[in-house]
């Protein structure tokens with residue numbers, strides 16, 4: 001008997017009618033997604049077609065940017081008292097870069113968000129596993145989690161100021177709170193979905209205890225952990241900036257508030273742009289990591305688990 | 316039929332506990348199911364759903380036994396009991412003379428839902444079984460290739476499961492089950508989700524594999540033709556509660572291949588099993 005020919009990667013969702021039919025393009029990142037390292041593809045479309053596809057994609061994105069900035073420029077001419085023009089923003093950008101204000105504020109914000117993010121996620125993952133393993137604990141804790149989930153972290157700021165003052169700890173604890181809850185709930189939901197059959201398969205092969213956890217449960221949970229990381233960094237970043245708006249003497253949020261007091265429009269716009277761009281960059285970093293570490297998972301895999309999609313772009 | 320390895324005989328004889336955990340006379344690779352009943356606890360622990368009732372079965376070492384029965388009659392439950400993944404409410408099961416008390420490496424399982432680890436390539440899935448067996452890392456890859464060769468999958472060694480077709484996944488799953496070197500192989504409708512052509516090819520290849528590496532096989536299916544083609548003996552079950560209603564010895568010899576399908580006797584055995592299955596279904600209806 002012979003090996004069946006591998007099917008070309010078949011997309012599981014058909015494209016909806018009326019949309020531009022987009023051929024399979026790196027659904028999970030770099031070309032070597034369908035197989036483990038070290039093997040050659042025979043399922044990839046010809047290189048030239050892929051390059052053309054990519055140029056076309058980036059071309060459209062670039063066009064959209066150029067048009068967007070053009071519109072912005074146009075609007076700023078008609079509404080000069082409300083909208084700073086892109087040119088002015090660039091001027092402020094150069095100036096703030098020169099005197100280091102922008103860098104300092106960015107570093108403050110980034111440090112806070114990363115400390116809060118890593119500590120929140122580091123605690124969220126074990127919490128999710130513990131909750132998964134103990135039903136009685138789940139019953140006790142669940143109402144509190146559901147309750148805490150509904151509190152926007154920003155609403156805690158006044159309270160946090162009472163407890164921790166307005167120092168670094170205050171801001172970091174707000175981010176920690178935000179990341180911890182969304183992270184724990186996401187990881188918990190993810191590990192609840194781990195297929196029993198995979199665990200059974202490991203058990204009949206002789207895996208148990210720690211080995212079962214390390215070799216099967218942990219890798220099976222990795223997609224959920226990375227999804228949690230992505231949601232966590234987004235929540236953490238937006239929460240941070242909001243908390244800096246209220247109580248801070250450094251940071252991007254603070255930069256905007258201060259500029260608002262002086263009615264310094266270009267700086268307000270610059271702050272908003274930088275916040276958006278850094279948020280985007282943080283998301284991309286985790287997305288990269290996700291593609292690298294869980295390239296084995298289909299976006300919609302055999303078990304019908306659907307990855308959380310936060311982007312319009314198919315991944 | 317060839318016996319499975321005899322080296323395990325000592326192991327069997329050494330652990331006889333006071334409560335009859337071992338049976339001195341049982342050879343490795345035998346399955347002995349004694350008066351097994353199973354009830355699932357119903358909703359809120361109130362209603363007990365009787366799934367298996369008084370099942371007794373003896374499977375000889377090296378035998379290929381097929382179990383047929385309508386969907387929902389308890390075949391998977393029975394197999395999970397043998398695998399040690401479920402505990403019977405009553406009765407006991409011995410494999411190679413030892414009481415089944417939980418899952419262990421001596422009973423390999425091939426599940427209907429492809430139970431490969433999606434984060435591991437085909438060969439790493441097989442290596443997983445070798446690692447659990449305690450094989451040194453440096454020896455694993457070479458050994459794993461041999462198991463993949465057994466199911467004709469060595470050329471897809473480094474492919475991730477998501478890029479394998481259903482049939483290929485089941486081949487790898489079979490290689491992984493073999494790699495644990497179990498005494499018995501338990502197969503739960505392994506080809507049930509495959510298209511007819513692929514299924515036929517996997518059936519024929521399974522016969523070839525079994526001839527080269529004889530093992531006791533306990534094979535579940537709801538397809539009469541599959542049961543008669545593969546099994547030296549076919550056990551027919553009825554539902555609600557699951558019971559064995561009849562057994563058919565399939566006298567088509569132990570050497571089977573695609574030509575077996577053309578034998579006049581093949582059609583006869585198929586008819587016998589089909590009749591028995593139909594009768595089982597009628598008795599299920601009557602029991603309701």
Ligand SMILES: Nc1ncnc2c1ncn2[C@@H]1O[C@H](COP(=O)(O)OP(=O)(O)O)[C@@H](O)[C@H]1O
Nearest residue numbers: 355356364366385386387388389390391392393
């Ligand atoms: N975990 C469970 N809890 C309660 N009932 C179950 C459970 N698993 C299976 N059953 C019931 O037991 C019966 C037998 O199931 P199963 O062994 O899967 O049958 P088969 O494999 O023959 O289709 C079915 O009626 C099914 O609904």
Ligand SMILES: [Mg+2]
Nearest residue numbers: 390391503504
């Ligand atoms: Mg079943």
